[in-house]
Each structure stands twice: as structure tokens, then as C-alpha cells.
Amino acid sequence: MKKYLQRAAEYTRQLNETRPAENEATVTLRFEGKDAVLSMAVRDILCIEGADNYIAVYYLMNSAVKKELFRSTMKMAEEQLSGIEELVRCHKSYIINTTNVNQVSGNAQGYRLHIKGLEFSIPVSRAFPKSLIDKLRKSA
DSSP states (O other): HHHHHHHHHHHHHHHOOOOOOOOOEEEEEBBBBBEEEEEEEGGGGGEEEEEETEEEEEEEETTEEEEEEEEOOOOHHHHHHHOTEEEEEEEETEEEEEGGGEEEEETTTTTEETTTSSSOOOOOTTTTTHHHHHHHHHOO
8 A cells, every 4th residue: 555655755756846838729529418518628628427328528618627417428528639748547437638637646546636726536447557657747
């Protein structure tokens, strides 16, 4: 267990040392349903959470965290965001914006990411914590 805590502390230190420039690009997400379009700056997206055929998009608007629910799948959202380096799928139910991660914690059960403004932490799949952390470092 100590090994995971030490690694998590090291990843957090590396994140804080190397912050990438914020992406000024705009992304438009299209979902099923009437008027189901969301357009915003990439830097404002915090994370996307999936549950069955619905996704919740957490984003910043006027410095406040907003959440919108859409009828869509994670796969469809991931396909629309595939060209944006900062947005990474870290778990079967989460896509995160790597520029907004401010802490990594973890234990023997796995790592969790903490994002500025969110009241919950995001799990990282055991299948790719190393590749995700490498991507966080490369985006710097």
C-alpha cells in the first residue's frame, strides 16, 4: 500500500511542476435528442461521466461548475473527442481533461484523480494508469 501512496504523491508532484498551456480550441458535442448540442472551449470541460446510455458533462461556466445530462454513450462521446489530446478516457465511465487534474491519490485498489472544482474523485482503470500518467506528463 505504501508503494501506491508514494507513486501517487510523485505523480501529483510531477503534475504540479509541469502544467501544459491551455487549449483555446472550441469543441462541439452532438447528442441524441432535440437541441442536444453542447459547444464550449476545451479548457472548460472538466470531465464526462457515463452511465448506461446517458452521459453527464461537467464543465466550467463563469467560474462555476455546471453539469448537463445527455442521452449518449461514452463511445460516441469519445469518438467526437478523439482529436483532442487533453481529453483522455481514464476509466470505462470517465473521460477527463488532463489539464484540470490537480492531484493523484491511490492505494492498492488503484489511483484516483482529483480535478479542480469537482467534489468527487475520478477512478483510473488498472488497465492503463501508467499510460495515463505518461500522457499527463507529455502534455506538459
